[in-house]
Amino acid sequence: MAAPVADYGVHKVAGSIVDWKALREEFPILREQAHGHPLIYFDSAATSQKPRVVIEALRNFYEHENANVHRGLHTLSSRATEAYEKARRRVAEYIGAASADEIVFTRGTTESINLVAQAWGGKFIHEGDVILLTEMEHHSNLVPWQLLAERTGARLRFVPVLDDGTLDLEQLPALLTPEVKLFAFTHISNSLGTINPVAELCEKAHAVGALTLVDAAQSVGHLTIDVREMGCDFAAFSGHKMCGPTGIGALYARKEILDSMPPWHGGGEMIVSVALEKSTFKKAPHRFEAGTPNIAGAIGLAAAIDYVDRIGRAAIFEHDSQLARYAFDRVNELPGTRVFGPAEERGALVGFVMEAAHPHDLTTFADQYGLALRGGHHCNQPLMRRFGVSGTTRASFYFYNTMEEIDRMIEILHKAARFFS
């Protein structure tokens, strides 16, 4: 039997006086219904919902500050430029970067990783070099490196994943050889929930002279991240999984590395002077931001950061971990169910398969009861193959979710098991 909800103490987060139920009121979408049932949104690992302050920040920008940045000499352009650059400073502060010059605004994690693969990889990766990845990478931290390897003749290597969903770190000495120029890995697995030991991995990579890239898509809104403490050289993340708008994210890169990278996209905004045959380019980070950026998005992201920090990432992590552990235990007791990933410390999600129903049937069924789950390969096809499944069903959480919603999910999963078997 599951431990009673009270044992998980979700409302007794140490040192925190957060009223989690009240926070739900700040997310207008959580009042929606789906198929006549109150919405239970368990797909925050795909994208989080947005609090009113973020929606208002976007609206405020368009109503009072909208203009293009960096070029105009008029009042609105100054306001927009100031707000945009302030957002950059806020992002830097949020992840512990040494300076705002280490933050490039991008469309999100995927674009950030592609930027590194193309601008940094194009210059520094050569035939015979090795890029070390892991078997649990999201396609966004796999495909850009495959493309780079094809272009340059570099090779890819992979840290295997053990049956419990953690990395096989015993293999690391054999894999982390001096040919490795970059070790790129996810902080939290988007389908297993595994939290990787980032600082340890960075240290070991640096010992053989490799740089490191952390895919922080699943962690940046859920726990405190300090890029200097982690010791990574690059970090990539999106705003939309941490209460921010879609279409905005960032690449962090250590300043000397960013300065050494050639331009990526060419165009306006990233140049100093342009002649017909040749141009000179701005310093980083602006060198990597060709064209009109997602100004409103950056401002919305800064508002999301303020919001998340006001709640406190330590409290969010504790709350989410309790939800995830509770969900893991409850799903695990369902008959004919296999839950993936580590039982103890895990990110805010639970991936599983039920004998009775295929993930797509299960998610279609759950949707009829207002429960938003995700079924499929979660952009983790090689990982799914490694575990011998075509896909899983995933429930992913954020601080606005509750134990009661998990109990309701379990009821619905019981119903589904009866319905399909």
Next chain:
Amino acid sequence: MEIEELYQEVILDHSRRPRNFGELPDAAVRVHGDNPACGDEIHLAVKFDAGGGLEDIKFTGRGCAISQASASLMTMKLKGKSRKEAVEMLHAFHDLVTNDAGDASKPLGDLRVMKGVRNFPQRVKCAMLPWRAVEQAFEQGAGEATVSTEPT
């Protein structure tokens, strides 16, 4: 829309106990159909009669209830049909699962239990996968082929 309208008892029955499920050793064509979006797989084996019609048709594979039941129902329906009849049925079935006006006076019979799919646009590919495989089998004529719901 009630969930029972999509997963009618007949569909659940066919997904639990698919008919014509198994190998066809003397098949003329084998088509491997896959839906990379969800990992569903259908391996269809077809034997033609002298006139190019479907003498026998069997499948193996794994996937969601919709794709498995669709394959099971389809093989029952198509066995013994001419190529022309099979192609007509394919078009009628596609209409049935995609088009509100598509189910009148068509020779679909039992296949009409799949009608609920039209209310679940994300599941149309699941229902169509075995039919795409049959279409490919006719085009191929002999040997092996693959077909995907996501053309590359």
